[in-house]
Amino acid sequence: MGKVPHVLVVPLPAQGHVMPLMSFAQRLVDHGVKVTFVNAEFIHKKLVSSLINHKEEKEDRRIHLVPITGESNINDDRTDEQIFYEFISENTQIHLEKLINTINESGNEKIDCVVADPYLGWTLEFTEKLGIKRAAFWNISLSALAFTLLVPKLLEEGVIDDKGYPMKEENIRLPPSMPAMSSVDFYWGFSDDIKLREILSKFLDKANKGAKAANWIVCNSWCELEPASNDFIPNILTIGPLLASEQLGHPTGQLLPEDSTCLTWLDQQPAQSVIYLAFGSTTIFNKSQFNELVHGLELVNRPFLWVVRSDFTDELSSLYTDSFKVRLAHYGKIVDWAPQQKVLAHPSIACFVTHCGWSSVVEGVSMGVPLLGWPYFSDHFHNQNYICDIWKVGLRLDKDENGVVTGTEINKKVQELLGNEGIRSRANKLKDVAKRTVSEGGSSSEHFKDFINWIKG
Known part of the structure; x- marks a missing residue:
C-alpha cells in the first residue's frame, strides 16, 4: 500500500x-x-x-x-x-x-x-x-x-x-x-x-x-x-458548490451551536410559505433598523424563520429580546443559529433574506431559493449585483434617505419576490446546474x- x-x-x-x-x-x-x-x-x-x-x-x-x-x-x-x-x-x-x-x-x-x-x-x-x-x-x-x-x-x-x-x-x-x-x-x-x-x-x-x-x-x-x-x-x-455536495447531516466547520428545533417547526408549515432570514456571523443592526425589520415581518404577515444571534445588535438587552419575541410569536420562529443548509433545502422555504455573504449565496443558489439581498459590507454588495443583475434570482432591499431599510420596503419586496415566477424558475435552473457540476x-x-x-x- x-x-x-x-x-x-x-x-x-x-x-x-x-x-x-x-x-x-x-x-x-x-x-x-x-x-x-x-x-x-x-x-x-x-x-x-x-x-x-x-x-x-x-x-x-x-x-x-x-x-x-x-x-x-x-x-x-x-x-x-x-x-x-x-x-x-x-x-x-x-x-x-x-x-x-x-x-x-x-x-x-x-x-x-x-x-x-x-x-x-x-x-x-x-x-x-x-x-x-x-x-x-x-x-x-x-x-x-x-x-x-x-x-x-x-x-x-x-x-x-x-x-x-x-x-x-x-x-x-x-x-x-x-x-x-x-x-x-x-x-x-x-x-x-x-x-x-x-x-x-x-x-x-x-x-x-x-x-x-x-x-x-x-x-x-x-x-x-x-x-x-x-x-x-x-x-x-x-x-x-462545496456545501451543496455535503451529504453529512451537520455541515463540518460550524462554530456556533445550531437550534435544530426549527426543522421540526418547518415540517409543520405549508410548501413555499416561510420567509427565512439570516445575516451571517458578523452583521450588526442598530436598534432603529432592528425595529424596522420587526415591523416589516408584521406587515408581511407570513410564517418566518429568523436567525437572531445574541450579538445581532449591541442594544438588544434580554428584556428587549423577550419583548420582540413575544411580539412576533404569532408570526414565526426565532432561533440563535440555524442549520442553514437543511433549512434552505426544506420544501416549506419560500425565499431567503440574506446579507449576501458568498457562502450563503452559494447555499441559496444551490437549493434553488429566491433571494432578497441586504448586503452588510465587503463583497456582499458585489454578490448582490450577481443575484439581481446577472443571474436574476432575487431582488434588492433599498434603504431610505436615513440609511434604513423600512418595514414598508421589506413587505413590498417580499411580496414582489414571491409573486415573480420568473425569478423562481431561474433559481430552480441554477439549482439543477449546481447539482450537475458536482x-x-x-x-x-x-x-x-x-x-x-x-x-x-
Missing part, C-alpha cells in the same frame, strides 16, 4: 472561512487523503466542541485538528480578537513551520501539500521555499478574486491609493459579462475606519502574494456560475479529481 497523501489546511480564523475549508477537507478525506487542519486556538476549541456535540468524531477521524497556540499558557487571558490578529501575523509562521517540521520528521506522514487562505499569503510563500505543493483556497466569488488580483495594477495606474481609497472615480470592468465595479464601490471599500482600512490593505497585499505563491487557486464556485471570471483567472480550479462528469467533479491526482503525483 502506497503512502497516503497528507495535506495541511490553514484557514483564516473566521466562520465564513473555516466552514468551506472544512467542507473541502472532508471531501479530501473521502478521496483517501489525510488532513491536518490548523486553527487559531479559540476557533479550534469551538470546532472541537461542535464536532463532539454532533457526535461526528468518527466521520472526521482522518481530519486531525491542531491549534496554533503561540506563546500562550494556561493563564492566557487574551481575547478572541487578539488571538485573531496574532494568528494572521507572520509571527505565526514560526509555529507553523515548527509543526510542519515535526510532522515531516515523524515518519511516513510528511506534508505533501498546503492549502491556505490567500489572506494568510505568508503561509504559501514560506512553504514554497520548503518545496511543498501549494494551493490557495478562495472562499468568496471568482469575480471578487479577479478584482483582488487587479489591485497592483490599480495602484500602479493611480486608481486607488495604498489603503484602497479611490483616487479617481472610474468604472472597472474585466470581462464584458462580469458586473462592472466603480472605483468608489470596490468591495474592500466598506468602511472609513482607518484601522479597518489598514488591516484590509494588508489583507489585499497578502492575498496577492499568496495567489502568486500558489500552484493552484481553488474556489468555492463553479464554471457555469461565473464563466467569465473562470476564464479570466489563470491556474484556477472551481470545485463548488455529479460524475461535471466540471467541479472533474476539477476535484484533477486536484487529487496533482496531490498524489
